[in-house]
Amino acid sequence: MNYFEHDLESLHQELVSGRLTAEALTRQTLDKIKQDDQQVQAYLALNEEALATAKELDQTGIDPDSIWSGIPIAIKDNLVTTELPTTAASKMLTNFTSVYEATVVEKLKQAGAIIIGKTNLDEFAMGSSTEKSAFQTTHNPWKLTTAPGGSSGGSAATVAAGDVLASLGSDTGGSIRQPAAFTGVVGLKPTYGRVSRWGLIAFGSSFDQVGPLTRSVKDNAYLLNVIAGADEHDATSSQTEVPDYTAQLEQGVSGMRIAVSKEYLRSGVQPEVKQAVQNAIATYQKLGATVDEVDLPNAKYGIMAYYVLASAEASSNLERFDGIRYGFRAENAQDLDDVYVKTRSEGFGDEVKRRIMLGTFSLSSGSFDKYYKKAAQIRTMITDDFQRVFEKYDVLMGATAPTTAFPLNHESQDPTQMYLNDSFTIPVNLAGLPAMSIPAGFSEGLPIGMQLVGKPFDEATLYQAAYAFEQNTDFQQATPQLGGQE
Known part of the structure; x- marks a missing residue:
C-alpha cells in the first residue's frame, strides 16, 4: 500500500466496493511500518491484533456511512489504550497498560478505525525534537539526520513517511504544529475544550489538546469530525455544537480578512521561512483575501x-x-520516603526533572506572586491581544517555527534554544485558540510550515483557508525518500 497515492475518500471507496479488504490494508500497513521504522523509529508498539480486528470488520461489512471504517490510524503514546501499553515514552511507565480507553480512541473505534500502533514522543510530551524519549530517537523522513520536531514527532513522522493516512498527537505548546511543520504534514491544535482530554496523560492541564495529523487538509477535517465533541468524563470539554468541518472547505477565501503578525516575521526567522510566508500572503491576495500586518x-x-x-x-x-x-518502582528502598525519591530519580528523565523543579519553585510561597501570578497576568494580556485582532480579522497567519528541522543532537546541550523553537506556537496555547500548520515550501529539501490561527471554536474557517492554499499550491504533493531528500 502506497498511501502517497491515496486520500481518505479514495481508500473508503475501495473498501466499500470490496476491491480492497480491511485485512489486506492493515497487513500492508504493518509491513510498510516495519520496513520504514528501521530508519524512522516512529513507533513504540505495534498492534498485531489489528489484523484480527480488520478481518472481523470485513466479515461484518465496511460501514459505507463511516469514512474511517477499516482505516489504520496511529496514536501518540500518551493516550491510554487497553490493547497496547501506554508509556508516555518514560521509564516511569514501562509496560503500563491502562484499564480504560481514552475517549478519542473510543470514538475512533466506534467509527471503525483500526488502531495500528503507539507512536514515540518526548517523555511526558516535554520536548521539541522527540529526542527526550526514554526508549528511542525518532528521525525525520525527509532527512534522517534531522529531528521530526516534538513532542508528537512519532505521530508526524509516520504520516510523513507514508505509513498511515492519519495519526493523533497532543499539543501543549506546539507539539502538533511544530512536528507537522518539520515533516511537511497538516497538523491541527483544536480550540481548548473542543476535544476530550479524558485518557490523555496530563502535562499541562490548562494547555493540553488532542489533535489530528494528516497529509491533507480534507483528511484532517474528517478526523476532527470524529474526535471533537463534549465528554461527560472531561469537565473542561465544551458543549459547543460540532459542525461538519468538511462542509465549507471549497468556499474559498475571497473576501476573507487575514492578519499577519509582525512578531512572526521578526529577525531570527530563517530567510527561506520568511519568504515562504511572503509567498503565501501573495497567494491569498491573488485568491481575493485581504491581508494586513498586525501587532x-x-x-x-x-x-x-x-x-x-x-x-x-x-x-x-x-x-x-x-x-x-x-508503573516503575525503584529497588532497594529503605522506607517510604526512599521509595518516592529513588523511584522519581530513576524513573524520570532530565527534561522532566528540570520542569518539575521549575514548576515546584514557581509555586513555592516565596515565588508564587513573583513568578506564577505574573505569568498568569501575561497569559491574560496575550489572550486580549488575540481578541483584538479577531475583532477585525478572520484568520491570523505566520510561520509555524522560525526554522526548518534542525539536526539531531543539535540542541540537546542547550534547553533554552530548544524552548525557543516553540516561540510562535506557545502564545496560541496560552490563549486556548485553534491553530494549524500546513506545508508552505521547502528549504534545502526540508519542509517549511505555515501557521493559521483562528477564533475560538472556528476550526471550520481555518480548514477553509488552509484548503484554499493547499489547492493552489503543490507542496502537499512532494514526498520524502527515506535516507535522502525529495
Whole structure:
C-alpha cells in the first residue's frame, strides 16, 4: 500500500466496493511500518491484533456511512489504550497498560478505525525534537539526520513517511504544529475544550489538546469530525455544537480578512521561512483575501509565561508517579520516603526533572506572586491581544517555527534554544485558540510550515483557508525518500 497515492475518500471507496479488504490494508500497513521504522523509529508498539480486528470488520461489512471504517490510524503514546501499553515514552511507565480507553480512541473505534500502533514522543510530551524519549530517537523522513520536531514527532513522522493516512498527537505548546511543520504534514491544535482530554496523560492541564495529523487538509477535517465533541468524563470539554468541518472547505477565501503578525516575521526567522510566508500572503491576495500586518505586542513574553505556568501544572500532574500505585518502582528502598525519591530519580528523565523543579519553585510561597501570578497576568494580556485582532480579522497567519528541522543532537546541550523553537506556537496555547500548520515550501529539501490561527471554536474557517492554499499550491504533493531528500 502506497498511501502517497491515496486520500481518505479514495481508500473508503475501495473498501466499500470490496476491491480492497480491511485485512489486506492493515497487513500492508504493518509491513510498510516495519520496513520504514528501521530508519524512522516512529513507533513504540505495534498492534498485531489489528489484523484480527480488520478481518472481523470485513466479515461484518465496511460501514459505507463511516469514512474511517477499516482505516489504520496511529496514536501518540500518551493516550491510554487497553490493547497496547501506554508509556508516555518514560521509564516511569514501562509496560503500563491502562484499564480504560481514552475517549478519542473510543470514538475512533466506534467509527471503525483500526488502531495500528503507539507512536514515540518526548517523555511526558516535554520536548521539541522527540529526542527526550526514554526508549528511542525518532528521525525525520525527509532527512534522517534531522529531528521530526516534538513532542508528537512519532505521530508526524509516520504520516510523513507514508505509513498511515492519519495519526493523533497532543499539543501543549506546539507539539502538533511544530512536528507537522518539520515533516511537511497538516497538523491541527483544536480550540481548548473542543476535544476530550479524558485518557490523555496530563502535562499541562490548562494547555493540553488532542489533535489530528494528516497529509491533507480534507483528511484532517474528517478526523476532527470524529474526535471533537463534549465528554461527560472531561469537565473542561465544551458543549459547543460540532459542525461538519468538511462542509465549507471549497468556499474559498475571497473576501476573507487575514492578519499577519509582525512578531512572526521578526529577525531570527530563517530567510527561506520568511519568504515562504511572503509567498503565501501573495497567494491569498491573488485568491481575493485581504491581508494586513498586525501587532501582537505581548507575544514576546509567551515563552517565559508558558514555562512558568506549564511547568507548575506539570509538577502537580506528575506527583501521581510515585512508585506506589502503578508503573516503575525503584529497588532497594529503605522506607517510604526512599521509595518516592529513588523511584522519581530513576524513573524520570532530565527534561522532566528540570520542569518539575521549575514548576515546584514557581509555586513555592516565596515565588508564587513573583513568578506564577505574573505569568498568569501575561497569559491574560496575550489572550486580549488575540481578541483584538479577531475583532477585525478572520484568520491570523505566520510561520509555524522560525526554522526548518534542525539536526539531531543539535540542541540537546542547550534547553533554552530548544524552548525557543516553540516561540510562535506557545502564545496560541496560552490563549486556548485553534491553530494549524500546513506545508508552505521547502528549504534545502526540508519542509517549511505555515501557521493559521483562528477564533475560538472556528476550526471550520481555518480548514477553509488552509484548503484554499493547499489547492493552489503543490507542496502537499512532494514526498520524502527515506535516507535522502525529495
